[in-house]
Amino acid sequence: MGEAPVQLRYPMKNLKAKGIDLGEIYSENVLAKIVQVAQKGLKQQTPLAAYPHTVAQTGPEAGRYEYRESDFWTCGFFPGCIYTLIERSIRYPRAIDVPLHPPSQLKDQLLQLGRHWSVAINQMSGRTDTHDMGFIVQPALQKDYELTGNIESLESVVKAAYALASRWDDRVKAIRSWDVAINDRYSITDMEENFLVIIDSMCNLDLLYWVGHMQQDERLIKIATQHADTIIHEILRPDYSSYHLVNFSPRNGKPQAKMTNQGHTDASTWSRGQAWSIMGFAQTYTWTKDIRFLHTAIECAKYFLRRCEEGTGKWNHALVPKWDFDAPQENETDPLRDVSAGVIAANGLVIIHEALQGLPRGEAEELLGSDIDFLQLALNMVGDTLDMALDRNFAFVKSHEDLNAANRDHIESVALDIKESDFEAILRHSTANHNEHAHKPYWDHGLVYADYYLLEFGNKLLRAGYV
Secondary structure: OOOOOOOOOOOOOOOEEOOEEOHHHHOHHHHHHHHHHHHHHOOOOOOOOEEEEEEEOOOOOOOOEEEEEOOOOOOOHHHHHHHHHHHHHHHOHHHOOEOOEOHHHHHHHHHHHHHHHHHHHHHOOOOOOOOOHHHHHHHHHHHHHHHHOOHHHHHHHHHHHHHHHOOEEOOOOEEOOEOOEEOOOOEEOOOOOOEEEEHHHHHHHHHHHHHHHHHOOHHHHHHHHHHHHHHHHHOEOOOOOEOOEEEEOOOOOOEEEEEOOOOOOOOOOEHHHHHHHHHHHHHHHHHHOOHHHHHHHHHHHHHHHHHHHOOOOOOOOOOOOEOEOOOOOOOOOOOOEOHHHHHHHHHHHHHHHHHHHOOOHHHHHHHHOOOOOHHHHHHHHHHHHHHHHEOOOOOEEOOHHHOOHHHHHHHHHOOOOEEOOOOOOOEOOEOOEOOOOOOOOEOOEEEHHHHHHHHHHHHHHHHHOOO
């Protein structure tokens, strides 16, 4: 399978921010690729048994999503992609441009898809066996409530927050991330002797804050804030780089091992983990207004950017991060990347920028300690990502000119007819897990949450009025 470009019949709108062309994020191709996959799910009964995960770039299955079981932690991201498009169709119709398909019509068709893909997520919203409830319910269900007022979705999001809070331990002052950790190097399965917390957990705290305020439940808010404090003290290093995984003793609450599961080594800095820390601490600040958390987010971001800058002049698109900042490179001029880490970090940088805008100028400058424009850097990072990793085998929505004569007068009732792409993901070159001890490592592929955070980045810019 090649990457030959498909010429779109309609030009993209000129959507730029600070000189960076972002038209690809809002293009017909993006909507068509999501619909291409989503409409296949309509042929299956709900609850769906599996959800999109990765897209191989080579081999016999190249171009098509590999699906994971519906209770895998990434299940919320593909429905979330649908809801980023629904948000555009309702709130930002100028940013969703499909010829002969007005946004009001697209909204109804996308909502049908979003609800279909959300059935399984609604049904699993009370799970207490995972900390990933924010990742699972917020991209689709919280957005469904916010956009449509769907009470069923609200009830599921509230249930998910209390399920997440059930994993809190007062001795450790943290929420248990994983029940077990098993790979070819170690097998940690005894929950009475082990309490596993990962850096990714920072990005599930937003769920607790949102529901805590919605329900006026201070306990949820306190749990989230104390968990963030524990991450600062035990998972971040003095230079604000992050470990991936810390194993605490549930008996005394103290760390007994600091290691990795998806990064290169225990002492290395896995780039996506660092990205989670940027976004998670930035989100935590927006809820608490505790300047410690904004300071932490800024320092985590500075570390991330400093490590990216090591590639300047050495390889192309240096702002697209290596999969692990300390991993050896097989190719000195083109290291293995993780596009998902870059777009997650870019989301965090926008949140930091907005937070700084809300502070008095002198306080913001003192907090930064240097002349740094996080919004510009976020845009540059996404610009690099689009240039390097956008799959250019485009999809598009067929117009009424492509439909048979009998349907031309009833286009509003016709399902979106897609000229499909040979590659179902929007972005290439992510790396889910390249740890040498992983049972099944994944590297250099399309990845559902890279696409989700790209689309969510586009929506963040719309909400802030930057495009």
